[in-house]
Amino acid sequence: MGDSSTTENGVKPKTGIKVIIVGAGFGGLTAAIECIRHGHTPVIYESFPSLKVLGDIITFGPNAGRIFARWDNGSVAAKMRSISIDLQSYGFNIHKWDTGEIVLNQKTPPPNPKAPMFNGHRGELHEIVFNYAQEIGVEILLGQRVDNYWEDETGAGLVLADGTKVHGDVVIGSDGVRSKARTLVLGYEDKPKSSGYAVWRAWFSNKDMLADRETAHFCESGDTFNGWIGPDVHFLFSTLKGGSDCCWVLTHRDEHDIDESWSFPGKIADVKKLLHTWDPMCTKIISKTPEEKIVDWKLVYRDPLPNWVSGYGSAPGHGRICLLGDAAHPFLPTSAQGATQALEDGATIAVMLRKAGKENVRGALRAYQDIRYERVKKVQKTGETTRDMWHNTDWEKVKKNPEIIQFPREDWVFGHDAELHAEEMGDELIAKASEGLKAAKI
Ligand SMILES: Cc1cc2nc3c(=O)[nH]c(=O)nc-3n(C[C@H](O)[C@H](O)[C@H](O)COP(=O)(O)OP(=O)(O)OC[C@H]3O[C@@H](n4cnc5c(N)ncnc54)[C@H](O)[C@@H]3O)c2cc1C
Structure with missing residues (x-):
């Protein structure tokens, strides 16, 4: 099992695990930053040729804030806070669609510096995270379109559009909602609906x-x-x-x-x-x-994918390639958790790899899927339930109890600490996954 001691600056000792990451979205960047924190060596391959400030509003719940807040003693979170919405005094006014009357003013919870929330411009927040990843030494190679993936018993990697073959110990496919990695991991093309x-x-x-x-x-x-x-x-x-x-x-x-x-x-x-x-x-x-x-x-x-890890369950392969973020689980915006769940994935995988060590990266990836899968599926569902709750509102009931229409802030979603949870459960899950690998003679 890996080394859990910590060096002076909070970064764990080197594990020797080379982690190849596809995509520099929030998912890929977080996985890379967390890999540095946990002693691995990440390299990101990203198809866009230069950083562009793209998109509009994006939300990060406190369960993502808890991850950002740990970076550089909170300085990354402080930068993100300065450009994010501040609703401490205003709250959220919910109006009835036709009359426009305000049926509820939902208060914003008091700020929690250990688990802040962010709502801001996706491109501007992304730029802060991208710059921080570079500052701490993440190698980010832009203009590199990944055309193919490969793996065998001892390693895994990529083939770039120019034919270059890249080698590593493990590959994280965080290539977004139109993921190519997904097809490779599943062994078939999962069409969106x-x-x-x-x-x-x-x-x-x-x-x-x-x-x-x-x-x-x-x-x-x-x-x-x-x-x-x-x-x-x-x-x-x-x-x-x-x-x-x-x-x-x-x-x-x-x-x-x-x-x-x-x-x-x-x-x-x-x-x-x-x-x-x-x-x-x-x-x-x-x-x-x-x-x-x-x-x-x-x-x-997409319906939840059967697997996020190659060679696991019905998925073909050697167990060294996994999916992360939107590639594994696209979200509806009404959950306000899509990017947040990508962050939780990144924090989890880095802990699992450190705990399992270079000799057992396959156990780490299986444990990553096992600890994340049911939680993500349940959070994905909230995108539908919130939308349906709003779209089918019974206004007579709202008159009697306006709180039924508020945006859900549930503790099981917001209170989660992905890194801590992986630290607590990791050894047990890796041991179980390793047994599974042994039994399957993989
Ligand atoms: C340009 C853009 C704008 C967005 N705007 C918004 C928004 O306004 N609001 C919102 O809520 N969400 C937005 N999203 C989605 C949101 O960022 C994600 O849902 C969430 O952050 C999860 O991130 P992810 O890292 O899993 O995926 P993404 O953020 O989708 O990142 C995937 C990355 O992989 C790269 N990539 C894909 N294929 C390859 C390949 N073959 N080789 C190399 N690199 C590859 C892509 O260029 C991209 O940078 C946007 C995503 C993108 C890419």
Whole structure:
């Protein structure tokens, strides 16, 4: 079993495990940072040629905050905090879709420096994490498209688009929702399904909002968060960075053809048409959005994959390649946990590899799947339950008890400490996985 002692700066002694990571999203970057903390040597291969500040709003729950807060004594979390929404005084106003009345003001829990929450621009938060990974010595190779994967009894690696073969001890496929690694691990192509929903989303400056006295109040005195909940649709609108930036996400029914591309330019006219019977404030906000900022994002869905690790269960292979983050488990935005669960994966895998040691990376990967699988499946479900709870609201019941409509903040989701849990359960799970490997003579 691996060395659990810690050197002076909190980084564990070297394990000699070379971890090849595909994708520099939040999942891949976190896995790499945690690998450094636990003594491994990670290298990331990423297809994009340079870092770009992409996307719009993204949420990290306290269960992700607990991971960020451990990096560089909290300095990474402090940077992320400075550009994230602050709702301590405003909370979350939940409106009835047609009348616009505020049925509930959901208070924001007091800040917890050990487990902070972040809601901010995906690209800006990503840049902070990317820079930190580089600062602590993670090798990130950009412009490297991975074309294929290989593994045998003693090693695993990649084949890049230019034909270069890369060697390591273990490969983490954190290549996102359209993962190639997934096909390799499963041994077949797992096609995405339509979720039956899509989102229009936008991030824009407050200029036009400020110019109209009916909308200016959202941007004049700090950050705000408002949600309009209605039949089969919900519209979430936030202002951030003291009200200077605006962002909305509108979830609605859409039986799209999922063979198409998943992200298109959105049209203001379509959004307005959908909201024409809604509280006129929603249309006002839409009207202040520059059309080129609207994205029409189709939400695809996958049933939970049977395996995330090669050579495990029905999956072919030698047990040295695993999936992580969206590649293993895409989430619906209403769970607000997609990126957070990718972080939990990264924190877990680094602990398992250290505990199992270089000679037993296959036991580590199986233990990673065993400790994560049921939790992730349960959290994935919350994306559907929250959406369905909002889209089928019984307003008579809400009148009597407005709290039934609040955004769920459940302790089993938010209170989880992935690193601690892996430290506590790791030895037992690795021993069990090793028995399984022995019995299967793998
Ligand atoms: C450009 C972009 C914008 C996004 N915007 C938002 C947003 O606004 N709001 C939100 O909630 N979520 C957004 N997401 C999704 C969100 O970041 C993820 O759901 C979450 O962070 C989980 O991250 P992940 O690391 O598992 O996957 P991703 O963040 O999808 O990262 C996967 C990475 O793998 C790389 N990759 C894929 N295939 C290969 C290959 N063959 N070779 C090398 N590299 C490869 C991709 O370029 C990407 O950087 C976005 C994702 C991306 C990639």
